[in-house]
Amino acid sequence: xxxxxxxxxxxxxxxxxxxxxxxxxxxxxxxxxxxxxxxxxxxxxxxxxxxxxxxxxxxxxxxxxxxxxxxxxxxxxxxxxxxxxxxxxxxxxxxxxxxxxxxxxxxxxxxxxxxxxxxxxxxxxxxxxxxxxxxxxxxxxxxxxxxxxxxxxxxxxxxxxxxxxxxxxxxxxxxxxxxxxxxxxxxxxxxxxxxxxxxxxxxxxxxxxxxxxxxxxxxxxxxxxxxxxxxxxxxxxxxxxxxxxxxxxxxxxxxxxxxxxxxxxxxxxxxxxxxxxxxxxxxxxxxxxxxxxxxxxxxxxxxxxxxxxxxxxxxxxxxxxxxxxxxxxxxxxxxxxxxxxxxxxxxxxxxxxxxxxxxxxxxxxxxxxxxxxxxxxxxxxxxxxxxxxxxxxxxxxxxxxxxxxxxxxxxxxxxxxxxxxxxxxxxxxxxxxxxxxxxxxxxxxxxxxxxxxxxxxxxxxxxxxxxxxxxxxxxxxxxxxxxxxxxxxxxxxxxxxxxxxxxxxxxxxxxxxxxxxxxxxxxxxxxxxxxxxxxxxxxxxxxxxxxxxxxxxxxxxxxxxxxxxxxxxxxxxxxxxxxx
Numbered sequence: 001x002x003x004x005x006x007x008x009x010x011x012x013x014x015x016x017x018x019x020x021x022x023x024x025x026x027x028x029x030x031x032x033x034x035x036x037x038x039x040x041x042x043x044x045x046x047x048x049x050x051x052x053x054x055x056x057x058x059x060x061x062x063x064x065x066x067x068x069x070x071x072x073x074x075x076x077x078x079x080x081x082x083x084x085x086x087x088x089x090x091x092x093x094x095x096x097x098x099x100x101x102x103x104x105x106x107x108x109x110x111x112x113x114x115x116x117x118x119x120x121x122x123x124x125x126x127x128x129x130x131x132x133x134x135x136x137x138x139x140x141x142x143x144x145x146x147x148x149x150x151x152x153x154x155x156x157x158x159x160x161x162x163x164x165x166x167x168x169x170x171x172x173x174x175x176x177x178x179x180x181x182x183x184x185x186x187x188x189x190x191x192x193x194x195x196x197x198x199x200x201x202x203x204x205x206x207x208x209x210x211x212x213x214x215x216x217x218x219x220x221x222x223x224x225x226x227x228x229x230x231x232x233x234x235x236x237x238x239x240x241x242x243x244x245x246x247x248x249x250x251x252x253x254x255x256x257x258x259x260x261x262x263x264x265x266x267x268x269x270x271x272x273x274x275x276x277x278x279x280x281x282x283x284x285x286x287x288x289x290x291x292x293x294x295x296x297x298x299x300x301x302x303x304x305x306x307x308x309x310x311x312x313x314x315x316x317x318x319x320x321x322x323x324x325x326x327x328x329x330x331x332x333x334x335x336x337x338x339x340x341x342x343x344x345x346x347x348x349x350x351x352x353x354x355x356x357x358x359x360x361x362x363x364x365x366x367x368x369x370x371x372x373x374x375x376x377x378x379x380x381x382x383x384x385x386x387x388x389x390x391x392x393x394x395x396x397x398x399x400x401x402x403x404x405x406x407x408x409x410x411x412x413x414x415x416x417x418x419x420x421x422x423x424x425x426x427x428x429x430x431x432x433x434x435x436x437x438x439x440x441x442x443x444x445x446x447x448x449x450x451x452x453x454x455x456x457x458x459x460x461x462x463x464x465x466x467x468x469x470x471x472x473x474x475x476x477x478x479x480x481x482x483x484x485x486x487x488x489x490x491x492x493x494x495x496x497x498x499x500x501x502x503x504x505x506x507x508x509x510x511x512x513x514x515x516x517x518x519x520x521x522x523x524x525x526x527x528x529x530x531x532x533x534x535x536x537x538x539x540x541x542x543x544x545x546x547x548x549x550x551x552x553x554x555x556x557x558x559x560x561x562x563x564x565x566x567x568x569x570x571x572x573x574x575x576x577x578x579x580x
Contacts, residue, residue: 026080029055034122035083042118048073050231055081058173058205063226065219066207072231074207078175079116079149085172086148088123095126095146096170102154102194104181106131106304107311112177113151125149130166132156133304140165154182154190155520161197173203179215180208181354184534186523188214195222209353243356246392247345247370247380249466255343255371256287258396258463262341262369263293263321265397265405269338270314273323274355276344276531277562284343285323298324300528301567325528326351334358341369344531345376349386351533374466396463410451505556507563509547510574517542517569522549525568530559548578 025046026039047055050068058064058081068074082099101116103109106129113129120127127149128142136159143150143165150157150166160166174195176182182191195204204223208215211230219226250258263271275281278299288295296310296319313319315334326346340359346352352370359366370391372380384391397405417423433442507526511517519540526537532551541548551559556577563575 029080030059031055031080032084034088035080035119038119038122039080041121044076048077050074050229051077051080053229053231054078054227057227058082058203059084061203063204063223064206064229065211065215065223065226066205066229066231067211068207068209068229068231074177075112075115076119078177078205078207079112079119082149082173082175083116083120083123083125086120086123086125088125090146093144093146095148096167097147097150098170099149099173099175100157100168100171100194100198101149101151101175101177102157102182102191103151103177104153104185104187106133106153107307108178109151109153113149116149116151120148127151130156130160136160154187154194155518158190158193158518161194168198171198171202173205174198175205175207176218177207178209178354179206179218180210180212183212183214185527186520186534186537188520189518190520191218209357210349243359243366243368245356245368245370245389246394247372248394248396249372249374249377250396251464251466252373254396254463256284256291257461258371259284259341259343260288260291260293261397261402261463264402266339266367266369267405267409268367269320270317270334270336271321271339271341272334272337272358273321273341273343274326274346275323276325278325278529279562280343280531281323281325285321288321288323293321294319295321295323298322300325300525325531326355337366339367339369341371343371345370345372345379346383349383352383353387395465399462406451410447413450414447503553504550505553506578507549507551507556507559508574508576508578509549509568510545511568511571512543512545512547514544515569515571517547521568522547525566526551526559526563529562529566530555532559 026036026044029047029052031039050066050072054064054066054074054077058078066074066077068077078101082101085098087098101112103112109129109131113127116127117125119125126145126147128139128147129151130139130143131153132155136156139156139160140163143160152160152166157166161168176191179191182188204226206215206219206223206226248258248262259273273284275284278301281297281299285295285297296313298307298310302310310319310322311334314322315336317336337359340356342352342355346355356366356368359368370380372393380391380393430439430442437445509517509522519542522540522542523534523537526532526549527534530551532555537549537551539550560575560577566572566575
């Protein structure tokens with residue numbers, strides 16, 4: 001309340017005694033007035049659970065490890081406290097970074113930087129995203145002018161540290177956003193380099209959708225008694241109602257037709273379809289465009305300008321399908337997105353969590369669909385077990401289902417038209433036609449036109465059903481003498497090495513230290529093209545003029561095929577099987 005309290009009259013309780021002066025909402029979290037004003041300008045009213053739990057300890061200077069899925073509001077959870085360190089009176093080239101945020105992708109770098117700029121608008125905060133794919137000269141100019149908050153991808157941050165263009169002496173808080181993604185993409189060495197270059201007594205904040213052992217190892221090494229917050233588990237229960245998950249079991253040859261059938265029945269808004277490889281993205285994009293969908297491709301083979309144009313077309317409704325690889329789509333935040341489709345079952349539950357995190361954000365409902373081949377059903381069961389969320393398995397809609405859906409759409413379209421105010425404007429046309437035909441025939445002809453416009457007469461064929469039950473191996477009968485059955489024979493070299501792990505094959509990559517190649521470059525390129533997870537790639541050995549990279553032996557020929565003509569650090573290189 002403003003001003004001094006007036007004296008209380010005897011026998012008359014002060015009406016102000018019943019007024020609760022305790023601040024609520026964001027004001028209760030201890031944020032500075034300028035930040036609160038900016039949040040009010042943006043229409044923010046109530047903090048999310050991750051914001052309520054994370055902001056007070058961060059303002060108090062504590063290190064923090066936060067588990068929170070995409071879309072829970074974690075950007076504001078670390079960005080708002082970071083702005084408490086900004087000296088709003090500092091201007092021009094005297095400004096040096098007080099906060100460094102590391103993110104895995106350039107898309108996320110731009111989104112986080114934009115959010116920081118909005119939150120700090122009342123203080124004139126300067127936030128700069130630096131990432132690969134953008135001319136480094138422009139980034140050098142922006143950094144030279146002075147900046148409060150730098151949002152960087154690991155590789156480009158290391159480049160600037162090496163050039164001396166990213167001053168870190170004044171950094172008071174370092175944030176690793178989506179830390180598990182950065183580790184999966186092979187940026188572990190870069191993360192170590194960056195943390196080692198920042199002041200020893202900085203505040204260190206880790207946010208991740210999952211908390212694998214490697215994240216905990218970083219926390220133990222670089223944090224001091226961190227506060228631990230886990231929104232992921234509670235959020236999973238809440239998210240279950242927001243993201244409706246289901247899977248369809250279908251043979252690979254029928255996947256394009258099944259995808260089209262499901263989309264026809266679902267009638268989604270903007271949709272992202274995840275594929276494993278760049279080649280699969282291009283092929284499926286062409287197939288879906290041939291089927292009449294407005295589909296756009298998004299993968300690592302596109303330059304930044306092309307990627308931004310594609311995302312803009314999805315946002316403005318010019319495109320309805322975005323077909324993308326995991327790496328290219330990481331960090332996307334598209335408000336109009338209603339559906340996510342896994343064209344294949346992800347090999348890791350963490351990838352599944354990140355994919356479906358594209359929808360169900362900020363209280364909006366969404367749908368996550370997975371197309372599983374019969375052999376992938378066990379992977380689907382593993383994801384259910386690890387995420388503790390059921391994924392309903394359904395049959396691909398039949399032709400009858402599709403026709404019924406199209407009839408519903410026609411009826412809905414006609415019902416909307418019947419409520420129009422200008423129906424009388426078309427009475428002359430009706431008068432002419434009823435002079436030649438009865439009104440029922442005229443109405444049926446009009447309905448036929450509407451139904452055809454909605455695709456109601458498209459020829460369709462049934463998609464064969466695939467087995468939806470796990471095939472269980474029959475138990476080997478125990479001999480009557482009580483001895484265990486004989487183990488299958490086979491030479492040791494025919495079995496997987498490493499205690500049951502998949503055998504490893506090795507790639508020769510014709511670039512090494514001389515070309516500036518780092519492990520993250522190799523892992524990122526291979527993961528982007530082949531669909532392998534970062535944890536499946538390695539060991540890596542980088543020599544002066546070449547590198548050797550381990551990948552699962554079972555897919556090495558496929559990796560070589562999809563990597564043919566790939567670009568690493570701006571150069572095309574030779575990739576073949578490595579032999580001693």
